[in-house]
Amino acid sequence: MTINKIIETDILIIGGGMVGLSIAHQILERKLAKNICILDKENKLGKHSSGRNSGVLHAGLYYKPETIKAKVCVNGAKRLKEWVIKRNLPINKCGKVIIPQENCLDSKLDLLFERGVRNGAKVEIWNNKQLKKFMPEVSSSSGRAIWSPGTCVINPIKVIESLQSELIYKGVRILTSNDNAYSWKVEPENRKLILIDGKIIKYKLLFNCAGLQADKVAHLFNIGKEYKLIPFKGLYWQLRKESRIQIKANIYPVPDLNMPFLGVHFTPSSDKIPNVYIGPTATPALGRENYNLMNSIEPLASIMNLSTLARQYILGKGGFRGYTHEQLLLFIFPLFLKSAKKLIPSIDYKDIEPSKKVGIRSQLFNKKSKRLEDDFLCLKGESSIHILNAISPAFTASFELADLILDNSKELLQ
Ligand SMILES: Cc1cc2nc3c(=O)[nH]c(=O)nc-3n(C[C@H](O)[C@H](O)[C@H](O)COP(=O)(O)OP(=O)(O)OC[C@H]3O[C@@H](n4cnc5c(N)ncnc54)[C@H](O)[C@@H]3O)c2cc1C
Structure with a gap:
């Protein structure tokens, strides 16, 4: 590809993972801008979290109802599921059981059930007979389990590849390390990013969707220094x-809700x-x-x-x-x-x-509050927006999360 020395773009997105691609997708869907450029430091998209996850479209049971995660997960999963089905991409609509691995965790099932209902997810409490009938090998220490029929599994790499092709078809420019995007510096006050080979990208608004590097990128804009x-x-x-063990559905333990991860689980792929x-x-x-x-x-x-x-x-x-x-x-x-x-x-x-x-x-x-952030976090600069904590279920929720970010950034998108 030949690139002019100066690229002018309305929107520049750093990071071509699921979050960056979904923001580009929703900007086009909502006709908020036409000219979009995505910059990724790798030679291929999906090399980090978006291509290396469990591929589970979470149903929305875990999150406290007032959180952003809760607001975007259920609808996000529904939208991505429809998107995947429409494109004939692999999907395993196998559902999920959550089981208490110790008796003392049984009461957490009621909490998860209640959260699921409040968040708008389909959820049932099963007794031992129902569980054993479905998967005889699975054991619940208390004899109860949660059944989430809406949970599915997709192939994250196939989703990324398909979304990337659609965006390119719609005119989005994607620069990778093959275009020398692996190293760059930025002049936020001039809305200018300079690639290692000297090419200049002038932008009106920049989205930082750099995943595992998002804090470091934000710091270049003097934003989120405490993170x-x-x-x-x-x-x-x-x-x-x-x-000989048959796994028909996702099997998850009851997680420790004070910890950020969901625990070791069994996930059948979408193959x-x-x-x-x-x-x-x-x-x-x-x-x-x-x-x-x-x-x-x-x-x-x-x-x-x-x-x-x-x-x-x-x-x-x-x-x-x-x-x-x-x-x-x-x-x-x-x-x-x-x-x-x-x-x-x-x-x-x-x-x-x-x-x-x-x-x-x-x-x-x-570093200020000395706490781990549990929810998604979006920080704004003068002409930049930084998505700093796009942890699970950000893949599941990507389209809905992108819409929420765009709704909350209207003043910058004028
Ligand atoms: C093991 C694991 C299991 C998970 N399971 C699930 C699950 O089942 N369901 C679910 O919903 N979520 C799951 N997640 C979370 C989910 O994968 C992430 O929330 C989501 O992929 C985040 O997407 P992203 O676009 O923010 O980040 P990424 O996919 O990491 O994308 C960031 C991109 O930015 C690029 N980049 C970074 N720095 C720069 C730079 N300086 N210049 C240019 N480009 C840069 C990177 O190359 C990368 O392509 C899981 C995550 C992991 C790791």
Whole structure:
């Protein structure tokens, strides 16, 4: 592709993950601007969270009704499901059961049920007979479970590829590392971004949808200096093809609602013959994009920073500290198996094998309040909008979340 030395665009989006692509999609749908350019530092879209997630379209049970997550999840899932079906992309409409892995978690089922109903999700409480009839291998310690018939699984990479092609067809310009977009600097006061090769992109409004790097990008605009993203690695195992265990639906444990992650779960993929993934773990990661354990580790200073920060503010006794210790141990196979056995007691080491699937989830830490942010966070500058905490269910909710962001940014979109 030949590119002029200066590119003029109404909208510049940094990051071509699901959030950036959905914002471009909704800007076009709503005819808010015609001229859109997306910049991604990789040679291909979907190389980070949007291409490495479980692919579950969440039904909206977990989130407190007053949160943004709750507001956008149910409709977002409905819209993305329809979008996927219309394009004939793979989808597994298998539903999900949530089961208490210990008796003391039983009362949380009522809370999740109530949240689901308030958020507008379809949800049922099942007794042991219903559960066993559906999946005899699954065990609920209290004999009760939640059934979410609306939960589905899609193929995230196929969704990204399809959305990317549609946007290109509609005239959106996507620049990747092949166009030297892997390194750039920005002059926010001049609304100008300069690529490493000297090309200049002039924009009217910029959206920062840089996922795992969104805090660093925001800091270049002098925005959100109090926030820092902390990465957690998610490793998956998978059910061996020859295993006799039948997984008909997503099987999730009752999560600790004070912790940011949902716990190790079983997810059948959207393939014709589904592969069943078990995971992800949530281990503090040495580097935001360090998928290969020892590769691309962030500069030592940054890791030291993170560990100091974690020691100082987050890892208090019990709570998050206990949780991260527990998660760290899931690296060890027998302990991982023990955790899987809480959902399916008959599962054995012969049934599972390591999977190549690995993702990194980030959690936004607020250095001022010394808290992890639980909800999506969108910060505005003079001519920039920064989406800083696009954690799960941001993939599920992407179209609805994009609309909410656009609704709340009318003054900047004039
Ligand atoms: C293991 C795991 C499991 C998950 N499971 C689910 C699930 O089942 N359901 C669900 O709804 N959500 C799930 N999520 C969350 C979901 O994947 C994310 O919320 C969503 O993908 C975030 O999209 P994004 O566009 O913000 O980020 P990303 O997909 O990370 O996209 C950001 C893009 O920005 C680019 N970028 C970064 N820095 C720069 C820069 N300086 N210049 C240019 N480009 C840059 C990156 O290359 C990347 O392409 C999961 C996440 C993980 C990791």
